Amino acid sequence: MWSTHQFWCGLFGALGIDRRNLVFSGDTSEEQGRQFGKGRGTVDCCYPVKCIAGHYGELVFGQREKLDIVFSPMIYTVPSMLSGHVARTLTCPRVMAAPENIKGGFIKERDVFAEQGIRYVTPFVSLDEPKLVAKQLFEGGLREAIPGLTHAEMARAVEEGFRALRSFAEGLRKKSREVLEWCAREERPCLLVLARPYHMDPGIGHEIEGDLQAYGYPVLWTQYFPTDPDLLEWAFGEDLRAGIIKSPFDIHDVWPSSYSANTNEILWGAKVAARIPWVACVVRLSSYECGMDQPPGPGLHQARRLGEDPRGDDHALSREVRRGHHREEEGRDAARLPIADDGNYVTTGSGLTIQQA
Numbered sequence: 047m048w049s050t051h052q053f054w055c056g057l058f059g060a061l062g063i064d065r066r067n068l069v070f071s072g073d074t075s076e077e078q079g080r081q082f083g084k085g086r087g088t089v090d091c092c093y094p095v096k097c098i099a100g101h102y103g104e105l106v107f108g109q110r111e112k113l114d115i116v117f118s119p120m121i122y123t124v125p126s127m128l129s130g131h132v133a134r135t136l137t138c139p140r141v142m143a144a145p146e147n148i149k150g151g152f153i154k155e156r157d158v159f160a161e162q163g164i165r166y167v168t169p170f171v172s173l174d175e176p177k178l179v180a181k182q183l184f185e186g187g188l189r190e191a192i193p194g195l196t197h198a199e200m201a202r203a204v205e206e207g208f209r210a211l212r213s214f215a216e217g218l219r220k221k222s223r224e225v226l227e228w229c230a231r232e233e234r235p236c237l238l239v240l241a242r243p244y245h246m247d248p249g250i251g252h253e254i255e256g257d258l259q260a261y262g263y264p265v266l267w268t269q270y271f272p273t274d275p276d277l278l279e280w281a282f283g284e285d286l287r288a289g290i291i292k293s294p295f296d297i298h299d300v301w302p303s304s305y306s307a308n309t310n311e312i313l314w315g316a317k318v319a320a321r322i323p324w325v326a327c328v329v330r331l332s333s334y335e336c337g338m339d340q341p342p343g344p345g346l347h348q349a350r351r352l353g354e355d356p357r358g359d360d361h362a363l364s365r366e367v368r369r370g371h372h373r374e375e376e377g378r379d380a381a382r383l384p385i386a387d388d389g390n391y392v393t394t395g396s397g398l399t400i401q402q403a
């Protein structure tokens with residue numbers, strides 16, 4: 047939802063549903079989990095997925111007016127700026143399956159949705175394959191949930207959804223570009239967050255980037271980093287001409303197994319951070335370094351071959367960040383943000399890794 051909510055707002059708006067009748071569950075919090083999710087947990091070691099029980103409970107039990115539908119799509123692929131340049135743009139399989147998994151906690155003794163008169167709708171949808179989306183949503187439950195809905199109306203609403211999503215992302219990229227230009231003009235550093243979109247949820251990301259912003263450092267998110275051709279040519283032109291990559295969005299040089307949309311974006315963000323001097327620091331958020339969230343591999347080995355100190359961190363993205371550090375040593379100007387007195391690498395207990403780029 048943190049990366050696609052604008053699509054859903056646009057889609058349901060086009061279907062005639064008043065925005066005021068679209069209810070999103072609140073930010074994740076311990077209180078939400080205690081009050082609404084307690085006793086409804088299902089077996090999953092993933093923290094972000096576990097939290098969904100509290101969100102469902104809030105929607106079912108925590109509303110002043112009862113809801114008619116709880117809509118929780120199983121999203122298979124997500125639109126990404128890297129689409130077409132990577133192997134796939136799949137979502138995390140645990141997140142994808144969560145609507146079925148978490149539902150278990152609400153139907154284990156009795157069907158809570160039915161009891162509350164709520165229809166539970168969970169279509170399987172490939173948001174990065176737009177031609178499939180209308181059919182998937184129509185046949186995946188919206189035909190029954192919205193009486194009288196036709197396939198043509200569904201198709202038009204899907205177009206509106208994509209338009210809303212595009213316009214939202216373009217607006218944020220434009221804003222990020224303004225921030226970067228300000229940094230260049232004022233010779234000020236900024237921070238780049240390498241994370242999954244759900245880390246924007248204050249209960250999952252712990253508002254770490256907000257705390258850093260309070261010290262006066264502008265914070266950019268990888269998913270909304272500007273993708274203007276002039277900027278990408280400046281950052282990646284050398285690699286393109288050397289034949290290392292086929293496009294500025296190509297990450298096969300650091301991550302050939304580019305199936306997961308968010309993992310790909312995180313690695314691309316690391317490459318960007320290594321090349322844009324005003325990105326003086328990356329903030330890497332990870333909930334518990336699950337397999338999906340732990341791009342391993344060639345980085346460590348190559349880093350070792352190059353005689354670098356891998357500092358026990360075997361991420362390809364770490365290599366990219368270190369590469370940025372080397373570029374700086376090679377003479378490129380870079381704004382510096384002194385995070386640690388005794389080195390360039392800090393890890394905190396909350397899953398936060400800060401590295402100077």
Ligand code: SF4
Pocket residue numbers: 092093094095138139140141242333334335336337338339
């Ligand atoms: S990427 Fe890992 S931590 Fe994130 S939702 Fe998926 S399984 Fe959970």
